[in-house]
Amino acid sequence: MDMIINPTVVELSRMQFALTALYHFLFVPLTLGLSFILATMETVYVVTKRPIYKEMTQFWGKLFGINFALGVATGLTMEFEFGTNWSMYSHFVGDIFGTPLAIEGLMAFFMESTFVGVMFFGWDRLSPKAHLVVTYLVALGSNLSALWILIANGFMQDPRGGTFDPNTMRMQFTSFIGLIFNPDAQAKFVHTSIAGFVTGSMFVMAVSAYYLLNKKHRDLALRSFRIASIFGVISSVGVITLGDALGYIDAHAQPTKLAAMEAIWKTDTHPVSAAWNLIAIPDRQAQKNVFEIGIPYILTPLLTHTETTVIPGIIDLEQQAKPKIENGIKAMLALKAYNANHSDTSALATFKQYENDMGYGFLAKQFAPDQDLAKVNQANLPSVLDKTANATIPNVWVEFWAFRIMVAAGFAMLVLFAFAAYYSLKNQVERHPLLLKVALWSISLPWIACEFGWITAENGRQPWTVYGWLPTFVSASSHSVAYMVFSLIGFAILYSSFIIAELYLMFKYARLGPQEEHHGDAAPAAGGGLAGKPAFAKASLDRQ
Amino acid sequence: MDAYVFLKVLWWLLLGILLMGLAIMVGMDMGVGTLLRFVGKNDAERRTVLNIVGPHWDGNQVWFILGGGAIFAAFPSLYATSFSVFYIVMILLLFSMIMRPVAFEYRSKVPAEKWRDTWDWAFLISGAVPMIVYGAAFGNILEGVGFHFGWDGQYYQTESFLSYLLNPFAILCGLLSLSLAIYQGAAMLMIRGTDPIYSRAKKIGSVAALVSVVLFVIGGFWVSGMDGYVLHHADPAMPANISTPQDVTRVAGAWLHNYAAAPILWLIPVVAILAMLAGSLAMRANKSTLAWWLGAVAWIGVLSTAGVSMFPFLMPSSDNPAQSITVWNATGSAYNLVWMTIFSAIFVPTIIAYTTWCFRVMRGKVKSPSPSDTHAY
Amino acid sequence: MKNLLTFVSAAVILGLALFLSVILGDYGPWYFAWLIGTTMIILISAAGAAMFDSQDEELSQQGVSKR
Numbered sequence: 001m002d003m004i005i006n007p008t009v010v011e012l013s014r015m016q017f018a019l020t021a022l023y024h025f026l027f028v029p030l031t032l033g034l035s036f037i038l039a040t041m042e043t044v045y046v047v048t049k050r051p052i053y054k055e056m057t058q059f060w061g062k063l064f065g066i067n068f069a070l071g072v073a074t075g076l077t078m079e080f081e082f083g084t085n086w087s088m089y090s091h092f093v094g095d096i097f098g099t100p101l102a103i104e105g106l107m108a109f110f111m112e113s114t115f116v117g118v119m120f121f122g123w124d125r126l127s128p129k130a131h132l133v134v135t136y137l138v139a140l141g142s143n144l145s146a147l148w149i150l151i152a153n154g155f156m157q158d159p160r161g162g163t164f165d166p167n168t169m170r171m172q173f174t175s176f177i178g179l180i181f182n183p184d185a186q187a188k189f190v191h192t193s194i195a196g197f198v199t200g201s202m203f204v205m206a207v208s209a210y211y212l213l214n215k216k217h218r219d220l221a222l223r224s225f226r227i228a229s230i231f232g233v234i235s236s237v238g239v240i241t242l243g244d245a246l247g248y249i250d251a252h253a254q255p256t257k258l259a260a261m262e263a264i265w266k267t268d269t270h271p272v273s274a275a276w277n278l279i280a281i282p283d284r285q286a287q288k289n290v291f292e293i294g295i296p297y298i299l300t301p302l303l304t305h306t307e308t309t310v311i312p313g314i315i316d317l318e319q320q321a322k323p324k325i326e327n328g329i330k331a332m333l334a335l336k337a338y339n340a341n342h343s344d345t346s347a348l349a350t351f352k353q354y355e356n357d358m359g360y361g362f363l364a365k366q367f368a369p370d371q372d373l374a375k376v377n378q379a380n381l382p383s384v385l386d387k388t389a390n391a392t393i394p395n396v397w398v399e400f401w402a403f404r405i406m407v408a409a410g411f412a413m414l415v416l417f418a419f420a421a422y423y424s425l426k427n428q429v430e431r432h433p434l435l436l437k438v439a440l441w442s443i444s445l446p447w448i449a450c451e452f453g454w455i456t457a458e459n460g461r462q463p464w465t466v467y468g469w470l471p472t473f474v475s476a477s478s479h480s481v482a483y484m485v486f487s488l489i490g491f492a493i494l495y496s497s498f499i500i501a502e503l504y505l506m507f508k509y510a511r512l513g514p515q516e517e518h519h520g521d522a523a524p525a526a527g528g529g530l531a532g533k534p535a536f537a538k539a540s541l542d543r544q
Numbered sequence: 545m546d547a548y549v550f551l552k553v554l555w556w557l558l559l560g561i562l563l564m565g566l567a568i569m570v571g572m573d574m575g576v577g578t579l580l581r582f583v584g585k586n587d588a589e590r591r592t593v594l595n596i597v598g599p600h601w602d603g604n605q606v607w608f609i610l611g612g613g614a615i616f617a618a619f620p621s622l623y624a625t626s627f628s629v630f631y632i633v634m635i636l637l638l639f640s641m642i643m644r645p646v647a648f649e650y651r652s653k654v655p656a657e658k659w660r661d662t663w664d665w666a667f668l669i670s671g672a673v674p675m676i677v678y679g680a681a682f683g684n685i686l687e688g689v690g691f692h693f694g695w696d697g698q699y700y701q702t703e704s705f706l707s708y709l710l711n712p713f714a715i716l717c718g719l720l721s722l723s724l725a726i727y728q729g730a731a732m733l734m735i736r737g738t739d740p741i742y743s744r745a746k747k748i749g750s751v752a753a754l755v756s757v758v759l760f761v762i763g764g765f766w767v768s769g770m771d772g773y774v775l776h777h778a779d780p781a782m783p784a785n786i787s788t789p790q791d792v793t794r795v796a797g798a799w800l801h802n803y804a805a806a807p808i809l810w811l812i813p814v815v816a817i818l819a820m821l822a823g824s825l826a827m828r829a830n831k832s833t834l835a836w837w838l839g840a841v842a843w844i845g846v847l848s849t850a851g852v853s854m855f856p857f858l859m860p861s862s863d864n865p866a867q868s869i870t871v872w873n874a875t876g877s878a879y880n881l882v883w884m885t886i887f888s889a890i891f892v893p894t895i896i897a898y899t900t901w902c903f904r905v906m907r908g909k910v911k912s913p914s915p916s917d918t919h920a921y
Numbered sequence: 922m923k924n925l926l927t928f929v930s931a932a933v934i935l936g937l938a939l940f941l942s943v944i945l946g947d948y949g950p951w952y953f954a955w956l957i958g959t960t961m962i963i964l965i966s967a968a969g970a971a972m973f974d975s976q977d978e979e980l981s982q983q984g985v986s987k988r
Contacts, residue, residue, distance in 0.1 A: 095876045114606075170697065
């Protein structure tokens, strides 16, 4: 009696998770980057003792605070959603996946949310050096937070550090070292953290450009522009380097993601001259690109860092999956028999033989008659194999274009930062209003890059939640459609009102700019302000 | 004792401590949020009330997030099943939890009366709803929850959310939890507040403690007649697998079996009742700090009473008792629990150290903020 | 005494850095790169800001109207 999974509920659960995660990820990159930019400005203040840098730290800190509050609130949703909507997933990998989440709370989240209050309100209560240490701790805390979350995500992309145990019917933690030093987790953490640096730099540079265009707050804006453009240009190089590394790692860990990302249908047996698709319109049905513009000779060195490695195309990958699916079905049936009777050693032996392909058997479930693998027979096997093999490939169109949008935004920002840093170092930015205008209007680029980067990473992982082991289709909780509609409507209402309030406050206080007359932050009238204090509140105080 | 069994019991205790800490600290903030409209009659008073918990609420909330992560890691199957089975209730809890930080941040930023009044209602909802849900979840769990597992570990749900929400015993437990939170919040308002907030909090709080005693005693009699669950031939060292059948029977009054086996455990509910009664008296005698600590003892007593009566059950299944979630079948692997223990041993003291430092840096008395002061909450 | 303390804390930090670079360099090259890279980004942009101030002073000494 296998449970029938309702595909609508799975799709709605995916939609809810994707939307809440993308929403959460609007606030995270700015926190990651702006925190270190604040630390940089304050470092200059502590070293040079020029009050302008303290003012800069406080002003950008105000905007940091608006963003931080929503990042924390929407992060709560993520911590809950694995349990509320991905019950089978949580049960299957909680032993490994839950641990980095718990450590994130212990090691990082406590640190950032405890010190952030002191950072905002401790200016007069701490020596400049002690305050600087607090600012660094906030920056380190938020980036450590990202580290543990991405270690958890790395496990989904390339499961290391755990194996499936037929006696507990779940994946069990076996190697802490394997988990935290997973190459995917490493490269992804650095890629994401530095993407945050780029986001912070672009944010500071664009708002500074706005002041310079309006000839306001020049002392603050010129210095902020200088710091942000240098921060941005080095970080952009870093992001691109790490993006390349991540592609290289994925080429080994997730060949299906790579093939979809580059829309490679047929394996090119002459790797040296293989063409890289600049533009393509993939057609899933016809298994080819309807239209493509390719650049020969660069695909292989770009992806594999060699000239001769053959990159398998989608059609070949589907064929390669078929024996795995057949083995996987055997593994799942043996596992079921073993689970019903733990003294059935022959079932256990069969399972052990095909263990590594069990995920592909799981994947076949949705295509088996009545979602029951026991009903797969010689007659319907070929059709189950075809459908399942087809399902091993993520949505090519989405993957191909999400990746290209991210890369294009990344390179555009590198060019912009390079010009900005060059003219800023020559102290000529104000003579180039066009540069300032472009900088201002590019403010959304890092967010576009980050969101599409997330889509590239997570759409490309499909159809798996844990690559090769657990399909998304079986991971979801078995709710009714009505439950999902209820929560989706609730999220839609709450989150849209939050974003309106956030944008209103951001624009209001960014337009308002720094208020020179208040250098020292007066002790809060309410006394004892600690965590999560509204840094932006100071601006309205200052106006009076 | 087997090392794995030791780890399982250790994490059961740590789960209990986490739930107690959460109830005391987050519950206090929730109680203050619930009371906001009643102890503060005008805007200045309400702002004073908010600023009394202002420095603490965010830090306290992290315990809540950590709680989610720790249950996920240490009791994966419990996290996976309970959060899904109580879906609608959990989503309501989540919505009120994310509304609260926003309410704190935005309420005092706009002076319009209508705006602030709306947010004051948000505080009432986001304070009362989570506490009722917290207690009701315990109530539902004591009664047994309608779920069972397929062979692959996927759960099946057999009751609708209405039976979890509109269930007399669960409502009783929800109200008990809410009244304890109100009591705890009132004690905090007395510690850091002045008249007229002080005397209003005193009046409400001392009554809330007595209401809690009554609800707790009624609940106790209710449980004694209720169907409990008994686990026979347990193998505490078993591999943690929820689909392995256990020998479980439903027996009326079984939740008192642990007390019958070790009568000294009766001290726990007795301490809870005494703490609530003494708390009410302490409030009347203006001993607010003592009242706060008695409230903490009451929470520890109430939650321990429930935990001890259910041990080793974490979430019994009314549907298929053999698949009840217990301490023995739902923990993480031994390897995982060892790492979790190491990290907790390092970081919990570290957190306590720097939190104390931050509180020291930011210490100070709470005055009523001036109407134009948007610096405060 | 103060010098000794500074010396000891510097030695501890150095020891920690060496330890980290040996462990991380082996197991986590990218984590190590992040540590080095982030420090470098911060220092270079801070230096850029310091340079701005000296450029600024130079200009005002030359009597050139500001920028």
